[in-house]
Amino acid sequence: MAHLTSSVEYGIHCLLWLVDAGDAQPSSRDLAELQGVSPSFVAKIFPKLEKAGLVVASQGVRGGYRLARPPQDITVLDIVDAIEGPKPLFECLEVRRRCAVFDGEAPAWATGGVCAIHAVMQRAEQSMRDALAQETLAGLAGTLACKAPAGFGSDVQQWLSGRGAARGAVRAVPMTRRRPDPSP
Amino acid sequence: MAHLTSSVEYGIHCLLWLVDAGDAQPSSRDLAELQGVSPSFVAKIFPKLEKAGLVVASQGVRGGYRLARPPQDITVLDIVDAIEGPKPLFECLEVRRRCAVFDGEAPAWATGGVCAIHAVMQRAEQSMRDALAQETLAGLAGTLACKAPAGFGSDVQQWLSGRGAARGAVRAVPMTRRRPDPSP
DNA sequence: GGAAATCTACTCGGATACCGCGTGTCCGAGTTATGGTGG
DNA sequence: CCACCATAACTCGGACACGCGGTATCCGAGTAGATTTCC
Numbered sequence: 001m002a003h004l005t006s007s008v009e010y011g012i013h014c015l016l017w018l019v020d021a022g023d024a025q026p027s028s029r030d031l032a033e034l035q036g037v038s039p040s041f042v043a044k045i046f047p048k049l050e051k052a053g054l055v056v057a058s059q060g061v062r063g064g065y066r067l068a069r070p071p072q073d074i075t076v077l078d079i080v081d082a083i084e085g086p087k088p089l090f091e092c093l094e095v096r097r098r099c100a101v102f103d104g105e106a107p108a109w110a111t112g113g114v115c116a117i118h119a120v121m122q123r124a125e126q127s128m129r130d131a132l133a134q135e136t137l138a139g140l141a142g143t144l145a146c147k148a149p150a151g152f153g154s155d156v157q158q159w160l161s162g163r164g165a166a167r168g169a170v171r172a173v174p175m176t177r178r179r180p181d182p183s184p
Numbered sequence: 185m186a187h188l189t190s191s192v193e194y195g196i197h198c199l200l201w202l203v204d205a206g207d208a209q210p211s212s213r214d215l216a217e218l219q220g221v222s223p224s225f226v227a228k229i230f231p232k233l234e235k236a237g238l239v240v241a242s243q244g245v246r247g248g249y250r251l252a253r254p255p256q257d258i259t260v261l262d263i264v265d266a267i268e269g270p271k272p273l274f275e276c277l278e279v280r281r282r283c284a285v286f287d288g289e290a291p292a293w294a295t296g297g298v299c300a301i302h303a304v305m306q307r308a309e310q311s312m313r314d315a316l317a318q319e320t321l322a323g324l325a326g327t328l329a330c331k332a333p334a335g336f337g338s339d340v341q342q343w344l345s346g347r348g349a350a351r352g353a354v355r356a357v358p359m360t361r362r363r364p365d366p367s368p
Numbered sequence: 369g370g371a372a373a374t375c376t377a378c379t380c381g382g383a384t385a386c387c388g389c390g391t392g393t394c395c396g397a398g399t400t401a402t403g404g405t406g407g
Numbered sequence: 408c409c410a411c412c413a414t415a416a417c418t419c420g421g422a423c424a425c426g427c428g429g430t431a432t433c434c435g436a437g438t439a440g441a442t443t444t445c446c
Contacts, residue, residue: 003187004274004305005390012301013279027418036282040393047420060400061417076304089312090188095197098220101339109331116327117196120260121188124315128273131308143300147293155285167401167417189429211379224432231381244439245378351378351440 004080010037011045011083012076012140017160018055019071019141020153024160025064034159045083052082061167071137077129079137089128090121188264194221195229195267196260196324201344202239203255203325204337208344209248218343229267236266245351255321261313263321273312274305 014031028046032039046065049055054074055065067074092115097106114122145153198215212230216223230249233239238258239249251258276299281290298306329337 006275006277007390009274009277009279009301029418034284035279036284037279038392041391043419044392044421050419057419058400059398059418061402061415062400063418065419090193091190093190093193095193095219095221100218100220101336101343109333113331116324117193120316120319120324124312127311127315128308131311132304135304140300140304147297149293152285159285191429213379222431225430227380228382228431234380241380242439243379243437245376245441246439247379249380 005084007041007045008080008083010035010042011049011079014042014045015049015054015067015074015079015137016141016144017156018065018067019137020145020157021066021160022157024157024164025058025062025066026160026163027064030064030160030163034156048083049079052078054078054082062164064164067137071141072139074137075133076135076137076140077132080132089125090118092118092121189268191225191229191267192264194219194226195233195263198226198229199233199238199251199258199263199321200325200328201340202249202251203321204329204341205250205344206341208341208348209242209246209250210344210347211248214248214344214347218340232267233263236262238262238266246348248348251321255325256323258321259317260319260321260324261316264316273309274302276302276305 013035014028017026017031017034026034028043029039032042046055046057050057050065053068056068057063057065094111094115096110096115099106099110102110197219198212201210201215201218210218212227213223216226230239230241234241234249237252240252241247241249278295278299280294280299283290283294286294
């Protein structure tokens with residue numbers, strides 16, 4: 001985890017819409033246009049969520065994504081790790097080894113164990129991870145549901161269902177099958 | 185604060201050397217060469233520490249830096265904020281306002297208060313900041329002093345004092361003052 | 369001998385290039401529903 | 408009426424540019440100390 005990027009923000013917002021999506025399987029494009037953000041960019045995020053086992057993908061014209069687990073079993077930390085990868089908050093450069101007083105060879109007492117500064121950073125990172133792990137998708141969705149008026153959830157469901165039903169329903173060009181050649 | 189950069193690591197290491205520097209005022213160059221890192225880069229970090237009131241600078245050939253406060257009054261969080269500036273861990277893009285269901289104008293219930301996702305990130309950041317604020321320069325220095333053998337501290341002091349005494353002591357070119365023109 | 373003047377080396381401090389990562393976009397491979405076609 | 412098949416649109420998934428922030432470097436302004444010179 002480096003610093004929390006906008007990819008993480010998009011990912012969490014998308015997964016929140018999936019919590020109440022019902023039987024619809026919104027595509028990454030549906031979710032992007034529902035939120036007014038770049039469809040290409042959202043499409044780049046979802047493969048990471050799928051590899052981490054947070055969502056499952058369906059192929060084809062009616063395909064899309066749905067949550068792989070109940071929302072109460074998905075923490076914000078899971079999402080952050082899935083999108084940003086295992087990058088630590090702090091990378092120790094082992095400056096302590098290069099002290100000029102050592103004359104080229106660092107003694108064992110200087111290189112043993114974890115660098116004290118590194119240890120502080122690791123504790124801080126662990127505190128942050130603990131805080132992120134305490135919040136689940138279900139909890140976030142509940143908070144949002146309390147703020148929204150009663151009919152909003154079904155409005156969104158209708159919007160998504162309408163998008164899904166419209167896929168491939170209208171063919172721009174009517175089918176013009178080339179007839180088998182009737183003559184010699 | 186974004187992600188903890190190597191500037192922060194260099195800064196903390198330098199300040200730790202200053203804790204036990206005694207009366208010597210090491211220059212940024214001294215501290216860099218003591219640790220085997222780029223003097224130019226270290227020289228770029230210290231002005232930030234000075235503006236934040238963590239160190240005081242002395243000009244001139246025997247100039248250098250010393251701590252502005254007792255080391256027990258300088259926390260790791262102070263150093264991180266001084267070097268990285270006030271950047272937050274997470275910048276909310278206010279995606280919630282752009283929901284397509286709203287048709288261009290977001291209702292008040294959607295924009296009021298703090299975004300739920302943003303709130304989670306703020307809590308996580310606060311946990312990290314609390315962890316960083318619990319550790320002081322004095323605490324870190326004590327941990328390191330326990331690891332090092334008895335004579336190490338005075339060895340470093342001698343190294344720094346030697347550097348300081350050598351400054352400007354040997355003139356490469358002896359002074360050749362141009363005499364006032366004696367005759368017209 | 370004492371004091372002023374001068375010079376040097378060193379310091380801090382900010383302005384300037386290089387590079388990697390994140391953001392954003394595009395295009396190809398694969399799959400499913402569709403609608404016509406023939407038996 | 409039913410089974411089959413070719414088509415097309417849509418999906419996912421990865422490969423390709425652009426821009427910004429961090430890393431690293433260099434150079435100028437200013438000052439304290441050391442040396443020299445004069446009274």
